[in-house]
Amino acid sequence: MAGIKDVAAEAGVSVATVSRVLNSHPSVSEAARARVLAAVERLGYRPNAVARSLRTDQTRTLGLVISDVLNPYFTELARSVEEAARALGYSVIIGNADERPELQDHHVRTLLDRRIDGLLVSPTDGGSPLMLEAARGGTPMVFVDRWIPGIDVPVVRADGRDAIRDLVAHLHRLGRRRLAIIAGPAATTTGSERVEAFRAALGEHGISLPDDYVGQGDFQAASGRRATERFLALPEPPDAVFAADNLMTLGALDALRARGLRIGDDIALAAFDDIPWFVHTDPPVTAIAQPTGELGRAAVRALADLIEGRTPRSVTLPASLVVRRSCGESAPNPRSGQ
Amino acid sequence: MAGIKDVAAEAGVSVATVSRVLNSHPSVSEAARARVLAAVERLGYRPNAVARSLRTDQTRTLGLVISDVLNPYFTELARSVEEAARALGYSVIIGNADERPELQDHHVRTLLDRRIDGLLVSPTDGGSPLMLEAARGGTPMVFVDRWIPGIDVPVVRADGRDAIRDLVAHLHRLGRRRLAIIAGPAATTTGSERVEAFRAALGEHGISLPDDYVGQGDFQAASGRRATERFLALPEPPDAVFAADNLMTLGALDALRARGLRIGDDIALAAFDDIPWFVHTDPPVTAIAQPTGELGRAAVRALADLIEGRTPRSVTLPASLVVRRSCGESAPNPRSGQ
DNA sequence: TGCCTGCGTGTAATCGATTCCATGGTCGGC
DNA sequence: GCCGACCATGGAATCGATTACACGCAGGCA
Known part of the structure; x- marks a missing residue:
């Protein structure tokens, strides 16, 4: 594969000039720029991101x-x-933890080894x-959805x-x-928070949440299941x-299906997180939708701020109830799913 | 962040020796190895994958x-x-094309620039x-699911x-x-193949497939929709x-729902690709499941073969029909979904 | 006319690893 | 007791880019 040296030779200039053209540095004559661009084209040259990253100490990559x-x-x-990152010129490497802490650590370590710009x-x-x-080591990092309190x-x-609260009222x-x-695992914030919020909402109606009614x-x-x-x-x-x-x-x-129960009738069912399929289940599932x-x-915005030296902001957005039929027929509701 | 030089200094050996320990090269004394390992531990050293990749010309990364x-x-x-790649010591970078050719090219280019070992x-x-x-340029490459005929x-x-054929018989x-x-886009192999197979299967029953019955x-x-x-x-x-x-x-x-049609009764519906949700739709959807x-x-096996110099094999696996209720009630079938 | 400024360019150092080659020391064989 | 082989080790080149620094030349100003 052609390197910057080949391009320099082909264009009759030094590698420095080639590099300057590629990074649109101002100090390059029009003639040189044209010759370099032509050589790049001719050789089908593509800069080696690995070498570039080593030198500049940035990979323009985010880990997720x-x-x-x-x-x-x-x-x-x-x-x-990925979409937001791409708009800012970053690539994203996704690591899937499969809800397993050791796999999560594996991915974090791998990403850190690759010197991603942020996590x-x-x-x-x-x-x-x-x-x-x-986090302490100075890697720009942002938690999304779930977080770890001490960090x-x-x-x-x-x-x-x-x-x-809307759901409980419903x-x-x-x-x-x-x-x-x-509930989700108590070790996750979303796992414990949702139970707490549920318990609190029940309390407002004078209902208690017995231990038996909290499934792990x-x-x-x-x-x-x-x-x-x-x-x-x-x-x-x-x-x-x-x-x-x-x-x-x-x-x-x-x-519920296996027990032959009629959902929305014999028993109500509701979900946290709304997804397209919930419209099509039997019956459609009432859910809490996140933005x-x-x-x-x-x-991505917060992480880019952190990386580029601006002050990032924590963000909390509201979720909203989408009423469908899985809790029983209800009064007409403007936000109800189609 | 600590580099190999710091480790060498800390352990009182040369960088060459540190590198040898890290790559478990045989020619290192037990004493030196121990000192290096201790220094690594003390400094929390992690090798820089970027530098390593530059030197060795391999990233141990696959693009998908x-x-x-x-x-x-x-x-x-x-x-x-990702799972299979991880077992072989590779990481995977996923690029999502969103069915848009230009986005696909963007990701291929980015991955190539990063010098992934295979695609x-x-x-x-x-x-x-x-x-x-x-492909011509020598990047190890394997098509999965869909492919491009000329390449x-x-x-x-x-x-x-x-x-x-089973589905049509059903x-x-x-x-x-x-x-x-x-149908899917004619430009994709899966797009056109499935229509062809469908048409052929219909033919076996003396049924033709009018143009009006092929939706793009x-x-x-x-x-x-x-x-x-x-x-x-x-x-x-x-x-x-x-x-x-x-x-x-x-x-x-x-x-179909919008038109108030009873699926499995007024009209039958079947899908290519089976997913967990199809069990829960109303009614459960008969589908063709891929392995x-x-x-x-x-x-991954084929790609690793290609990368590591072995001869890769193309693989074609059979898909199978999973009968549920969306085409109407049918005779009991051992493979029917739960 | 002479000097200073600044632009375009090239040379070489640098990033952090791996690895070739040279070197010194040990050991075994004859 | 000598020589060759091998082992452990270090020095230095190298991968492909970016970039600090130096240099030459042209133009402007006095």
Whole structure:
């Protein structure tokens, strides 16, 4: 593959001049520029990003470590992150942690070794020493969706508190009183926060949340199924189940279906995270929608600010309830899904 | 950040020795090795992958360019590719083309500039000059799922021919006679092949495929909706619709629902590509399942063979029909979805 | 006319690793 | 006891770019 030297030889100038042309440095004569450009064209030269990165100490690459690529919420997030990054001239390398802390660490380490310019993380667990070290070590870093309390980096996330209150009110209005939740891992912020918000909202209606009504999930479908089965085996099973992410909702759907329950009738089901498929399930699922695209853009913006020396801002955006039919028929609602 | 020189100084040896320890070269004394390792630990040293790549001319990175991250089929593919690559010591950089040729080229170029060791592509269009150039230029390359006819690189894909024949037989058995297809872009191999296989299978039952019954889609949901609406506006609308991917199926579902049609009854619907959600739609969707995981693994294997100088093999795996209820009630079938 | 400024250009150092080659020391074989 | 082989080690070249510095030349000003 042709290198900058070949181009220099072909154009009859020095490598310095070639480099200057390529980086549009002002001090190059028009004649030289033209000859270099012609030579580049002729040889099909492309600068070696590896060499360039070594010299300049920047890779123009962002790392994005997400908890689970198979979760549509995260792929949508990844897509918007890549789009926003590309607009700013950055590439994105995605690492999929599959909700496994050791895999998350593997990716973080790999990305750091590659000297990415900044790191976007949605942490799988609550306390990776590696992450702490990276943050202290001066790697520009931003948490998105989930975060780790002890680490002082900007956080970009959605606050589902109000939407959860709306959801509980909605369920209450429909006569549901025995409300259960399938929670995510307590080690994740989104895992514990959603339970807390749910408990608080229940409290406003004078309803308590017994331990039996808190299923321990891990944001994966299988755990949603197990938690739901456990609910149904209770002497007094819940009449509404709220799953803290879309994959666990899928599992819950499975379990309810297997028991022959009519969802929205015998039992209500609601999900955190809205995805296109929820419109088409039987019945369509009432869900809390995050502004995923805006979240991705805000995260990239914050990270770019950090990298380029500006002061980044933490961002919290509101989530909103989208009413469909899985909790029962309800009064007409302007925001209801199609 | 500490470099190899700092480690050498700290351990009281030369950089050459440090490098040898790190690369487990045999010619290092036990004493030296221990001192180096201790120094590495003390300084928290991590080798700079950029510098290493420049020198060794390999990045231990694979590029994967897929047509659409939002399509669950491709994210599952991406996941299995990453997993298989990781097992072989490679990282994967994913480029999302969003079914746009120019975006695909952008990613291919970026990946090439980064000097990835090999490229896995599921091409969005039929003839990118860049791709041809890359293949000729000696970049190890493998096509997965879709491919470009003129370019001589290994192809790893699923053959849906038999499954499509099974599907048509299934539809015919259920009394469907007016069968339509929503095709992908003709520029993609999967786009045209599936139509051809469908037409051939229809032929075996003495049914023809009129032009009106071939909807032009682009593998995106919106196009599935449009094509379906056009079908329904026909003087003699089809009684069965086969969508060539899962996203267009989603669109078709929308359109049918909007018209108040009972799917599986008034009209049959089937999809190419099976995904977890199809179990939960109303009704569950009959689909053709690809062995996605195996596809990803085989693709990585072929690419690694190419990179490491072995002879790669093209691989074609069979797809299979999964019968659910969207085409009507059918005789019990052992492979039917849960 | 002479000097200073500044532009265009080239030479060479540099980024952080790997690796070839030379060197000194040890050891075994004869 | 000598010689060759081999091992452990260090010095220095190298990968392909960017960029500090030096230099020559042209033009402007006094």
